[in-house]
Amino acid sequence: MPLFMSKYTNKVDGKGRVSVPAQFRASLPSGFQKSIVMYQAVNHEAIECCDLLHIEKVNDSLEGFAPYSDEHDEFSLALMSGLTELCFDGNGRIILPQELMEYAGITNFATFAGKGKTFQIWEPGAFKLELDIARRKVKEKKDLLRFRLNKTERIIKDES
Amino acid sequence: MPLFMSKYTNKVDGKGRVSVPAQFRASLPSGFQKSIVMYQAVNHEAIECCDLLHIEKVNDSLEGFAPYSDEHDEFSLALMSGLTELCFDGNGRIILPQELMEYAGITNFATFAGKGKTFQIWEPGAFKLELDIARRKVKEKKDLLRFRLNKTERIIKDES
DNA sequence: TTAAAACCCATGTTATTCCATTTAAAGGAT
DNA sequence: ATCCTTTAAATGGAATAACATGGGTTTTAA
Numbered sequence: 001m002p003l004f005m006s007k008y009t010n011k012v013d014g015k016g017r018v019s020v021p022a023q024f025r026a027s028l029p030s031g032f033q034k035s036i037v038m039y040q041a042v043n044h045e046a047i048e049c050c051d052l053l054h055i056e057k058v059n060d061s062l063e064g065f066a067p068y069s070d071e072h073d074e075f076s077l078a079l080m081s082g083l084t085e086l087c088f089d090g091n092g093r094i095i096l097p098q099e100l101m102e103y104a105g106i107t108n109f110a111t112f113a114g115k116g117k118t119f120q121i122w123e124p125g126a127f128k129l130e131l132d133i134a135r136r137k138v139k140e141k142k143d144l145l146r147f148r149l150n151k152t153e154r155i156i157k158d159e160s
Numbered sequence: 161m162p163l164f165m166s167k168y169t170n171k172v173d174g175k176g177r178v179s180v181p182a183q184f185r186a187s188l189p190s191g192f193q194k195s196i197v198m199y200q201a202v203n204h205e206a207i208e209c210c211d212l213l214h215i216e217k218v219n220d221s222l223e224g225f226a227p228y229s230d231e232h233d234e235f236s237l238a239l240m241s242g243l244t245e246l247c248f249d250g251n252g253r254i255i256l257p258q259e260l261m262e263y264a265g266i267t268n269f270a271t272f273a274g275k276g277k278t279f280q281i282w283e284p285g286a287f288k289l290e291l292d293i294a295r296r297k298v299k300e301k302k303d304l305l306r307f308r309l310n311k312t313e314r315i316i317k318d319e320s
Numbered sequence: 321t322t323a324a325a326a327c328c329c330a331t332g333t334t335a336t337t338c339c340a341t342t343t344a345a346a347g348g349a350t
Numbered sequence: 351a352t353c354c355t356t357t358a359a360a361t362g363g364a365a366t367a368a369c370a371t372g373g374g375t376t377t378t379a380a
Contacts (some may be wrong), residue, residue: 011361019360050261059163059276061307073203077280078294081273083165090337171371179370250327
């Protein structure tokens with residue numbers, strides 16, 4: 001599975017267009033490379049992005065609730081109505097929706113930050129501050145992270 | 161599988177006409193793109209919409225009840241009798257039925273909110289309030305959502 | 321006959337597509 | 351290493367198409 005990693009800062013032009021880093025476009029699963037889906041990040045004033053396949057998984061998970069239950073209603077509305085699917089133009093750019101630009105405080109430049117299975121788009125200054133904070137927190141809590149066998153390793157283990 | 165996502169607010173003209181967002185029309189299954197089906201949302205003062213194929217699935221699931229049971233009677237009557245099928249005009253508009261407009265309190269503008277397999281139509285102000293509530297509830301109950309293998313993964317798993 | 325629905329066409333706006341240019345990265349040869 | 355060449359990526363602007371909306375005309379059904 002290809003992962004989103006590294007960070008890139010690109011220009012946002014007058015129409016709200018930005019190039020999505022070519023590395024990130026290449027990391028999208030095959031068959032889902034035409035577009036990305038974005039929404040307000042839950043914990044920060046940033047835009048969170050993923051691929052459509054990921055969204056389909058979330059939607060499948062909603063079927064765990066009874067179709068007319070309160071929970072199905074609340075989750076489907078809160079999760080799905082806040083999404084925006086954006087297709088790339090011929091040059092790999094997207095147009096950032098006004099609402100999300102304002103939420104993240106983005107004006108002339110946007111920082112793309114890989115987060116593994118997802119990536120985020122930040123106002124560059126805000127990202128620097130947040131990265132600092134995150135790094136300090138990781139130093140404090142570094143012992144909390146435990147390594148697990150990943151999927152590939154589990155398969156190899158089964159075969160041996 | 162195409163999903164209804166994102167939200168759009170469109171104008172309702174003097175004749176009660178509204179454009180159904182082109183994205184939503186494109187998300188209708190092929191062969192079912194001429195019309196949508198709508199009814200009073202069970203949990204809110206909003207209009208719930210889906211495609212005919214979805215209604216056929218709901219109808220099929222009624223067969224889970226014994227044919228002359230009280231439940232079969234109650235559910236089939238409540239769910240099926242309140243449905244309205246609306247066809248698009250040449251520009252992708254529908255005419256909102258008076259009864260449903262009143263139920264949802266819609267006058268001059270209507271907010272279309274994606275919910276995955278269905279979408280809802282709200283009076284814009286009411287939607288803002290409800291979205292707020294839904295987001296808060298989801299934060300409280302976020303542990304209830306469990307990721308499930310999606311269809312693609314299940315197929316791969318079956319083959320292995 | 322009359323009101324409502326279906327149909328048709330015109331318009332302003334917004335998004336998409338296309339092409340040209342600039343910038344940056346990668347590779348090869350000196 | 352340094353410079354030069356080649357390729358890919360990012361950026362800018364203009365042409366084009368799609369969409370939402372307004373209004374009018376015809377058809378349908380009560």
